[in-house]
Amino acid sequence: MFELIGVPPQALFGQLLLGLINIINFAHGAQYMMGAFGAWMLLQYVGIPYWGALLVVPVIIGATGIILERLLLARLYHLDHLYGLLLTFGLALIFEGLFRKQYGSSGLPYANPIPGGTNLGFMFLPWYRGWVVLISIVVCLATWFMIEKTKLGSYLRAATENPTLVRAFGINVPRMMTLTYGFGVGLAALAGVLAAPIYSVNPIMGSNLIIVVFAVVVIGGMGSIMGSIVTGFGLGVIEGLTKVFYPEASNTVIFIIMAIVLMLRPAGLFGTPR
């Protein structure tokens, strides 16, 4: 039941953050997958356990994101955003291909760091799922606070409206974009580490995720950060319920909701028409 509630909020969130700076990051799914692989590799080759990976992996993957942004993405900002989408799609293919080449497409196991669980009366809650839900809520709220309530967040929002003007005030907009991209990618990697013990670590886990994330972004609309959090969690509940009552539709329910929302409210549930 905690499929979507538990894992993708960070990934969704990273994408929302990037949406704020007008990047639709197709490589987001691949970076999530690399987060999961990062945790697995640290344990396998270096012996760093889960809790270490939780801190180290997002930083490493985020740093690779910063390099990619500086070397490749930043060259496309002056063009139609579609080119950024195509570039990140290419990157996603490269990452997925390399990991499939190396590890095959069957999953690798990752041991659960917090085994056991508790019976809530109406359902059994594994401790690990509870931990994932907790950290998801904390990260979501922290990111929301950073964007909506801090000075840095207001700079960022202003820079997306009018970068030239914000630069005239002496704010280094390109560096801010770079750091935001790195942070968004880091969130994707964090989601990957969190997902590793729940799903097996798998090179194709990212491409399945990214399409759902896109659908959630379309449903929620880009207008409000809080709206997107609500949408993400709400859809997670709906998907979970569909799994229980009508499992055949659990894969498609999000897309069906997306179609209905687009017919009724083209700008998304919380979006403002532009």
Added chain:
Amino acid sequence: MKNYDMPIFAALIALLIVAPLAIYPVFLMKVLCFGLFALAFNLLIGYVGLLSFGHAMFFGFSAYISAYTVKVWGWPTEIGILAGTAVAAILGLIAGAIAIRRQGIYFAMVTLALAQMVFFFCLQAPFTGGEDGIQAVPRRPLLGFIDITRDINFYYVVLAIFAAGFLIIYRTIHSPFGQVLKAIRENEPRAISLGYHVDRYKLLAFVLSATLAGLAGGTKAIVFQLASLTDVTWQMSGEVVLMTLVGGMGTVFGPMVGAAVIITMQNYLAGFGEWVLVIQGFIFVVTVLLFRRGVVGEIAALASRFGRRREGSARMAGSPATGH
């Protein structure tokens, strides 16, 4: 400026007529099917500015319908292909009506999500045969007398389908309707202010593109006697984007050049497995960064620069005479 499109097209068809003497016909048929698919896709991205990231749903679903009607219901080949095409058109009408409600990058995300829905439908629906797909689709005589079990005969049929598809698209983009599409691509608010029902134009273009993608998919199902999940995956949607990008978005011949390049590459690299994915990704990155106009677009740009220089020097040489 003179338009050389039709002479080039005639030369290309002449070349394709003799091509089976040197090249394996099944390979050529694959190139033609994907070429038509890419041309259909290019109608949207190149002339309306809509990036559809879900065109595999029309290609693949039509392939399933054609394969199923021909194999299980025993329909004649040509009716089977047309049935697939018609279903793709209906699917295009539904998907298009939903997708055109958003612009730009969101259009791409919506089409991708809709295509994923179609993918899951095909994965779970009983008639598609799940992971196996629909195999061993019979090649019955076309129109009752053309024996298409021989590859060479079928090749000329596929070539005729491809040429018809090309001419439909060419006619469309050079018609008043096509001019309105280009106006929408350049400046949508202005097209609206001029009184055009932009959504209607977009939807019609989307349906046309979906229909032709369906025609390509249905034909492909008969050529390979197979319809499978591969044809409806997001990777397939990505492949057609790649073909069009490499060949040149918004050029008349680009998509088929791109299709030929990518299919040839896949053919040579078939033994390398996952590296194909990596190399395709790499081509995406390099093309987007360095050759955004694609092969045909770059050649056209070179030719026009050369043409302008010649024109310029001619004018300069003639200027003393016309000066007074």
